[in-house]
Amino acid sequence: MSMITPMDDKGIAAAAKALRAGELVAFPTETVYGLGADATNDHAVAGIYEAKGRPSFNPLIVHLPSAREVARYAEMTEIGHKLADRFWPGALTLVLPRLKKDRLSKLVSAGLDTVAVRVPAHGGARDLLRVADRPIAAPSANASGRLSPTEAAHVAASLGEKVTMILDGGPCKVGVESTIIDASGDRPTLLRPGGIAVEAIEDCLGVTLLRAASDDHAPKSPGMLSSHYAPGLPVRLNVTEPNAGEAWLGLGDCPSATLNLSPSGDLREAAANLFIMLHQLDNPRFSAIAIAPIPETGLGLAINDRIRRASYL
Secondary structure (H helix, E strand, C coil), X not given: CCEEEECCHHHHHHHHHXXXXXXXXXXXXXXXXXXEEECCCHHHHHHHHHHHCCCCCCCCEEECCCHHHHCCCECCCHHHHHHHHHHCCCCXXXXXXXXXXXXXXXXXXXXXXXXXXXXXXXXXXXXXXXXXXXXXXXXXXCCCCECCCCCHHHHHHHHHHHCCEEEECCCCCCCCCCEEEECCCCCCEEEXXXXXXXXXXXXXXXXXXXXXXXXXXXXXXXXXXXXXXXXXXXXECXXXXXXXXXXXXXXXXXXXXXXXXXXCCCHHHHHHHHHHHHHHHCCCCCCEEEECCCCCCCCHHHHHHHHXXXXXX
């Protein structure tokens, strides 16, 4: 089992030292726990792909402590500036043109001329980024394609000794991954719905986002594979009456639900609980996981995206 360490000053200092040495460190953000490595170190970045069993054509998100740091590695477009000013630090990832002479490993972009970057809102994560003094590549800290981790114990159960250290900052507040926007061109494109509602982004930009389809061959960002975020059990969507033997994950008025994402129907609460509850229901005593209907508005868009990819068998 990997070492779980409190995310205090001592733990952050030890984690930063490990990252600078090319080792893998899991740490919390406001979205999910990330599996971090020095994004300038080819060997360290390759270690992420190895530990996760992640396809090498699937790009990684580079985490930075401030928007000012982004300019060292990517070209901040007009669209990027608007979104960064409004939503950073926060659960938003921007895909931007890579600078020709940046120090980033080519592996983080999987051969593309763009790079996905984010400034997390989690204070402990930004402290780690500042102390490490490195751009940190960090996909979700779980085996590729499986449920994303929102607690330190989820990371330990999924990756075990493949990680040098797990910083424990408690449960993640948002609970789903960041929204990813391609801001590299003239028209902003939604690559993955997530912790920032699409409606808020469209309101900021004053335009309707283009929507990218799933891509199993050359995705432009993480989260675009058709099968992803999957528990071990089969998953059924939009279920109002579960079959015998199924776990039923409810939302709103579902008194017989095995677990309820939010009895009041609050989509923010539901997003924060999604992966925690899927982990709890991914149990051999059930035959499958049936999920109640989720509205396709606000954070419901991100929740449904994760559920559909989990059910793609």
